[in-house]
Amino acid sequence: PTIVAGPGADPTCFAPWSPDIKYMQWPAKTGPFKIALVNGFVGNTWRIQMVKTAKAYAEDPAIKDKIAEFKVVSTGTDAPAQLGAIEDFINQGYDAIVTIAVSPDGFDRVIKLADKNDVVLVPFDNVLDTDAVMQVNEDQLAMGRTWAEFVLKELAAAGKTSGKLLEVRGLAGNSVDRDRSLGIHEVLDASGGAWEVVQVVGNWDDGTAQKVTADAIAVNGQFDGIMAQGGTTGVVQALMDAGHPMVPIAGESENGFRKLVAAHSADGLKGISIGQSPGLVAIAMKAAISALEGNPMPQLISVPLPIADYNQLQDGANYWSDLPDNFFTVNEFPPCGVNVSGPAIMAQSEANTN
Amino acid sequence: MIGRWLAGNRGFAVAIALFAVLFVTYNLMHTRGFSTAVLVQNANESVAIGFVAMAQTVPVLMGGLDLSVGAVMTLSACIASVMVNGTMGEIVFGAFVTLLAGTSFGFMNGLLVVYGRIQAIIATLATGAIAIGLALLIRPEPGGDVDGDLGWALTNTVWDFADTYGLAQGGEAAWLQPFINIPVPLILQFGIACLVWLPIKRTVTGMTIYAIGSAEGAAFVSGLPINRAKILAYTLSGFFASCGGLYLAIQTSSGNADMVQAGAYTLNSIAAVVLGGTALLGGSGGVIASLVGALILRVISFYFRILDIDPLLQPLIEGLVLLAAVSFGAGRTFSIRNRLELFR
């Protein structure tokens, strides 16, 4: 691609990450296009929902005609396999490849090959530490900041400006975990309050998060507020199991968490839920097509954080009390015309059978 | 001659045949089948798992197991991601340190098994955790800046290699022409396998590795160097694993202390060993056979990219194919006429 001046196409959807982001442009091609999704591993609900969203979005009337072929592979956590799959799709003459990178580094070779062949490579969710490709993500640092700000605000409302906080972190070594935690601590440090933060590692997984939270409560007694990167339903479970009083909590967008907040916010479970949406895949696909059509695109596309706090929760709109806990509630991005509701497609066949 | 070889290497022969069929079919179905680009891509993808499979094979031949191979590969990759950059001299030194580190780790495994008298399975399970811990210390977050030219040169064809470093008139030398389309990763992989393993196999210590897997007590009373062979086996395992790690770091120009990936590599290495026809009980088989086993494992996943298979059914199909492949040899179980032969 060539580096061009902004602004890019459809800025409400493809919002540049920051004002100083550069723009990229590929030679325009005529569709329909061959597009591939190279996923990492699939053993959790978020990824399954993401794959289903991608498949559903590829059938969306808005873009269906622009796609000649849409192929999805999942390679596991294996970096060479993922790089190999991307290279294979380049060799097969695909026009665009969207991917969730298994590692923020190591894509130099495929980036080079993609450029040589004018293939649009779009990492999203787990993005790369490079500005050589167009990427789509939510701002993890901002997510961390918003979480911390919310908790501090709720505590301040209750008259607390110091105290003990629990931070449940994600997978060690992952950049998302790092950025979210940095955001949280940035705000805490700036607040000037005497905050004692107990960190535990929950691996973004309900079971682990629940176990480590239970341990933390058993050892440290009470916390004044909680910030959990993921597995939030498990964190609240542990809270309730331990008979811990309900405190302000910031967490992910799991349906189960939102259900719990909706049910217990009056008791003090004042929660904020911000999600990394599986719907990101749709925006990445849309961005890829836009780039293939020759539009200038921001190198780093920021998808707005889907935020819902306890005042905004509404059954059937941003959470579903009749659906299982494991779904990620936020999937739609109206400004982008992405209207595939994840929980809805996930629930489809069951709704049919019931 | 060939008949005798087939009789003695039945598993290996089956593996080669299976691989050939799978690979040729894949190329036939691929839009750019039988091209250099596809071969280079396939080769790159297979190097790390190939080395790890080789690493697993040596202890297995001895009736042991090394559950730390994936972790040692990861540790080596992390070391390489720090060390392999700068001037040519620094790069070579970095690569040397990487290989030395992995090899030493294997040596330590060997010492633990021989002098610590801990069962290999559990000793290497534990040292694997230690290796991952060290990797995380070296590289708390993924990244690194391995020399980019080196990465490009080693992950392409011989021509690209010569071109990158301006050797053999930038790859245009006449004598080089027959070789220019060979992928460098293939040369590295098979080159190291043959240059290291084949000679070792023909030393007394190397042969002792087989002898231990076959009958340890007999090997000891025959005066074979048991301890030395065991230590050598784990050391070689560490060496091959660190070759995998070094290549991985060069290929991805970075290191990533990914525990899940390390675990997956270890388990896949065992699968590759079995697919290659090496007996998990030891005594027979070989490193090259496991390389073929690893290639089979890889080729299976290639098919998902050219066939239209529901993405959410892919993991299931992958599992079923793996089960089917390892059950392949089981037919023989039913043709065994003396049931005592089932209990080796």
Add this chain to the structure above:
Amino acid sequence: MAAPIIALTGVSKSFAGIRALEGVDFAAFAGSTHAILGENGAGKSTLIKIIAGVLQPETGEMRLNGAPGRFAGPNAAADAGIICMFQELSLIPDLTVAQNISLSRPPRRFGLIDRRAQILRAEEVLARVRCEDVDPRTLVRDLSLSRRQMVEIAKALGRDPRVLILDEATSALTARDVQTVYDLLSRLKADGVSSLFISHRMHEVEELCDRLSVFRNGRHIETFAKGARSDAEIVRLMIGRDVTAKYPPKPAPVARPAVLQVGGLSWETALNGVSLTLGRGEILGIGGLDGQGQKELLLALFGVLRGVRATVAVNGKPGLPAAPVLAKARSLALVPEDRKTEGLMLSLSIAENMVAAAFDKVARGGIIDRTRVAALIDKGVEVLQIKAGSVDDAVSTLSGGNQQKVVLAKWLMTDPQIIMLNDPTRGIDIGTKQEIFRIMRQLAEEGRSILFYSSDYAELIGCADRVIVLYDGRVVRELTGMAITEEALVAASLNTGDAA
């Protein structure tokens, strides 16, 4: 006499509290063939393992050619010219014959093993033991036990021994091979090589050796020149008491109701239509050269082999058992060929092994009745007079003979009607052998029937009421009563002339 080539003084060795050797003085001289005799567990193998550097003695000293020395490992001993053939063979099944023959000192080229030279060398030493029929490139795994023993001998020869130690090296050999070994040993002796020879076969010892040392209970009892003592005296030294008749008397032939009828039993190429009838209370011997299908016959009857064709009736009920567990249910028992890997679970206790086959008898609904187990074990120990410190010790701590008794005890606890014995006295000393023969006869008198394969003709002659001789998987001869003679057995085994 010159200084002994090997001299041990005050050597002791124990295993997990068991004294295997105690204050042993022993000397062997150049150019002599020296027999080491003793009961099972007397410490013979331990002694030679110490000489060969496999085990380290706890006390005592060893002198080689007069100079004090001790071997750090088998290789050090081999370097000094002391080559040992161990009781439990030291071949590597997954390596070829050629690789095995030059195992620890292979011929090299450019520092690497020279495969071609290895094969040539193997061919040469195999020729020396008249085993030209063995291809050096076959895997040892694929050889029969007797061939393996010959390869083992070839391997020892190939290492240019100055002292050659044979620990029951001939126990599984065929008559022809035994002769080859005899010839070899006398040639080596002529070349000044001295040999240490352990065997439980008295006639071998008498034929080969010029000096004899007797061990008992880990102690060196006496060393003397051949002819200095009579057989009876030697046996008395070995077992510490007088030995009377070697075999219990046979009853007069009577008509017996058949408990086992086998017709036209065939399997693969090994068995080609064996027919036999086993009477109640009868000891039926199976003879023939090694590898003529005797083992397969027993395995087939025990339900181990697949694809057996035969008409079989056990106690009148037709049908061949399809698995050992079913054979057991039909009152069959099998004492298998190799007690260490087939008969016993070596690291489990004696008690555990003794009830291994009879668990279902002492369990109700799968739950074990401990008092009945204890009673059963006590009875087994008593009946077979197993010499053990405690039945809770691992069975591996027993000597070979006592181990074999445990295998026998294991099966007697199932109260079997038909007992099949596959060479049960291999590597077992005279005293224990006698006990086993006595037990066999006693079982027969109780009305049990015994199918008994032995590689030793004398045992068949001494024990069996009737003998069938197998050749190429077929019964070629049946001998009864007084007709069971060595000549008849040998002739039938070679399937010469007047076969039945």
Add this chain to the structure above:
Amino acid sequence: MSRLGTLSAADRPLVIAFGFILVILAVGTVYTLSTTGTMPLLTPKYLLLQLQTGSFLGICAAGLMAVILIGHIDLSIPWTLTAAAMIGTAVGGPGAVPAALAVGLCVGLINGLGVAVLRIPSMIFTLGLDTVLRGLMVAQTGGYAPQDAATPLMLTLAKSSILGFPAALFVWAAVSVAVAFLLSRTTFGRALYAIGTRERAAYLSGMRTTRVIIGAFVLSGLCAALAGALLAGYSAKAYQGMGNAFLLPAIAAVVLGGTNVLGGRGRYAGTLIGVVLIVLLNSVLSIMQMPEALRQIIYGSVIIGMLLIYGRGDRVTS
């Protein structure tokens, strides 16, 4: 003790492991004393919580021990546990727990058949089946939205408390008594040891080796499934990957308890202590906010260190 019970007179690992549990608690307590000035680790509340969460691992380890005793391994535990929980909750209602157990039973049967009849090394067959189960669960979740809420029975088993003790602890205790009895007092249990020592001799002794091997894998599958049902109750739901954290700790627990990884030797009491050790070690490392890197290193070093201590004992006696 009867003659059979003293099969593995190796009390050493038990004593050493128990001693190490005390060391872990002491280290953790020193830490909390120095940071917060309290000793929460020694409170019954904390210890019971550990035992409650440890019961899932404990139940997995109980089944795995049977498989290790015959000299095999069951690598399919993670997704057996997950599949049982997911299918159990999807079935829902009173059929949930039986459905979960049925999953374990099927997995165990397939593993057993693969290992005992097809004679494929368990290391590879169970790994393959684990992959298949993962694929099935991905397909199931992708196919529709299966119900994933734990049933009341699961919740009761995992979370309620009886006489002040967590119910999960009673379930674990029941499984333990059953497995200990099975191992020491039944023909099945003794056959496990015999097969683990030498399968060929066990077979020639007329033991039903095929059935016993299948039985061991079924036991492992059932235990993993039960743990899955309990874990679903504890988390109030089933989810993808819930079993991932159980395989390696279960192996470590069994081995630290003195069971020979190659089979034939081991006592159930050891496994019990091994589980407690692993659970406490993890918990204390987490409380100490040990970074993952050091945690892994400590984890590995502890296993090696303890086995070295066990091993030194061998050397002295031999």
